[in-house]
Amino acid sequence: MTAISSAETQAEIDRRRGRFVPWIIAAFFLSFMLPLIAFTVLAFRHAPSEVTPQAYEKGLAYNSALAAEAAQAGLGWRIAGAYDHGAYHVTVRDDDRPLEDARVEVWFVHPAQKALDRHIVLTAQGDGIFSAPANLPVRAGWTAHVTVEDKGRQVQTRFLFEN
Numbered sequence: 001m002t003a004i005s006s007a008e009t010q011a012e013i014d015r016r017r018g019r020f021v022p023w024i025i026a027a028f029f030l031s032f033m034l035p036l037i038a039f040t041v042l043a044f045r046h047a048p049s050e051v052t053p054q055a056y057e058k059g060l061a062y063n064s065a066l067a068a069e070a071a072q073a074g075l076g077w078r079i080a081g082a083y084d085h086g087a088y089h090v091t092v093r094d095d096d097r098p099l100e101d102a103r104v105e106v107w108f109v110h111p112a113q114k115a116l117d118r119h120i121v122l123t124a125q126g127d128g129i130f131s132a133p134a135n136l137p138v139r140a141g142w143t144a145h146v147t148v149e150d151k152g153r154q155v156q157t158r159f160l161f162e163n
Contacts, residue, residue, distance in 0.1 A: 072155050081106075081146055081159040088134040090122055092148050098128025102150035108136060109143045116140075136163050 008016075052058065058065075077099070080091045088106055092099040103121070110116035116137050122130035136142060144159045 075153055075155060077148065077155050079146060079148060079155060079157050081144055081157075081161075083134065083142075083144070083161045083163055086133060086135065087131050088120065088122065088144065089129060089131040090146055090148070092128050092130065092150075094150075099148070099150050100124060100126070100128065102130070102148050104130040104149075105147045106132075106134070107145040107147075108134065109145060110138070111141055111143070139163055 076095050078091075078093045082089050088108075090104050090106070092102055092104065101124075105119065105121050108118040108120075118134070118136065120132050120134055122132045125131055139162070141160065141162050144161060146157050146159065148155045
């Protein structure tokens with residue numbers, strides 16, 4: 001008497017297992033490809049911020065910037081800036097002689113938010129001292145970019161301060 005076996009043959013088992021192997025391989029590669037595609041889409045939708053506008057052009061003009069800096073240093077002007085109780089003061093001297101008729105401007109640059117930047121023109125107080133109220137909106141470590149112009153000559157400098 002022969003027994004009828006309901007057990008599958010080895011070939012049938014291998015054939016059934018073989019159906020899942022391509023899916024396992026596809027899942028393996030998709031687990032790598034999906035994040036790569038997602039990061040590529042993010043990279044193209046959110047371009048990196050520009051740290052320095054026209055960086056290439058500024059790099060080409062670097063020698064002229066060095067020449068302008070040397071000419072500025074040759075003027076011999078001494079400039080000091082200070083923030084005190086809501087006002088900004090700049091003292092300008094040319095070989096220990098105070099500059100009286102200069103035009104002095106200050107740009108206050110916030111370290112994180114460009115919308116908070118401010119610009120003021122200082123007025124002469126006498127003896128080479130220029131000042132104006134500087135209503136800075138928040139407490140921060142500010143950078144003051146100072147431009148002093150007198151008789152066609154110009155000096156630019158900057159000062160760091162906290163208000």
